[in-house]
Amino acid sequence: MTPINWITSYADGLEKAKAEDKLVFADFFNPG
Amino acid sequence: MDAVAYIDPAVISFVNNTLVPLRLPASDKVLGSRYKIKWTPSLLILDAEGTEHYRTLGFYPPQQLIPSLLLGIGKAKFNLPDRKAAGEVFARLIDAYPHDNLAPEAVYLLGVSRFIETHEVAHLIALYDRLAAEYPDSPWVTRATPYSLLKK
Numbered sequence: 336m337t338p339i340n341w342i343t344s345y346a347d348g349l350e351k352a353k354a355e356d357k358l359v360f361a362d363f364f365n366p367g
Numbered sequence: 368m369d370a371v372a373y374i375d376p377a378v379i380s381f382v383n384n385t386l387v388p389l390r391l392p393a394s395d396k397v398l399g400s401r402y403k404i405k406w407t408p409s410l411l412i413l414d415a416e417g418t419e420h421y422r423t424l425g426f427y428p429p430q431q432l433i434p435s436l437l438l439g440i441g442k443a444k445f446n447l448p449d450r451k452a453a454g455e456v457f458a459r460l461i462d463a464y465p466h467d468n469l470a471p472e473a474v475y476l477l478g479v480s481r482f483i484e485t486h487e488v489a490h491l492i493a494l495y496d497r498l499a500a501e502y503p504d505s506p507w508v509t510r511a512t513p514y515s516l517l518k519k
Contacts, residue, residue, distance in 0.1 A: 339373055339382050341390040345398055345417075348389035352415035358443050359413040360386040360436060362368070363393040363404045 368408055368426055375429035381436070386412075412439035420446050434464040438473060445480060454480040471505035474498055478511075488517050 341362075342348045352359045372378050382388050393404045402411060402419060412421040421439030441456035457477035461470050478494025481487075491514040498508045499515075 337379065337383070339379050339388050341388050343390055345389065345391060348387050349413075349415055349417055352387045352413075355387065357385070357387050357415075358420075358440055359389050359411075359415070359417075360382060360439075361389045361391060361402075361411040361413055363391050363395075363399065363402065363407060363409040363411070364368070365407040366392050366394075 372429045372432045378429045381433050412443050434460050434467040434469050438469050450480040450484045471502040471507040475507045492517050
């Protein structure tokens with residue numbers, strides 16, 4: 336199963352959201 | 368989230384197809400401060416400008432994460448504002464997850480979205496009637512109670 340295609344760059348995430356007319360699901364996590 | 372929700376096939380499919388998944392460490396000095404992240408996991412729905420429209424905290428099982436994200440998507444559409452799209456998302460949440468604890472809020476927001484779009488008070492009355500009938504113990508019934516007075 337393909338995992339979630341996480342983007343780890345904020346700028347890249349917003350750019351992709353603009354290009355694909357999507358909203359962003361931002362998960363602020365604790366990397367531990 | 369990694370051990371349970373993010374490995375669930377339905378969650379993976381929903382997130383990859385519906386949203387742009389962005390994962391950031393809460394310790395990020397700039398973004399952690401900008402979004403006032405005080406706890407993890409903090410799950411946010413942002414528009415393409417980075418404006419926050421929805422936030423929730425804590426760990427979700429898969430069957431509760433998708434309705435939470437749908438509520439966030441609906442709220443973002445509502446705010447942008449695209450009330451027609453918002454209504455479609457709220458309706459999807461209600462239809463697919465009628466027993467989720469977020470469904471009553473979606474019923475409320477669906478009715479409000481339709482009212483704003485059409486200016487027909489029947490949508491406000493209908494949202495109260497539906498909440499009273501299907502979710503009588505929800506606090507959203509109380510929030511909708513004034514609309515019951517619109518009945519002629």
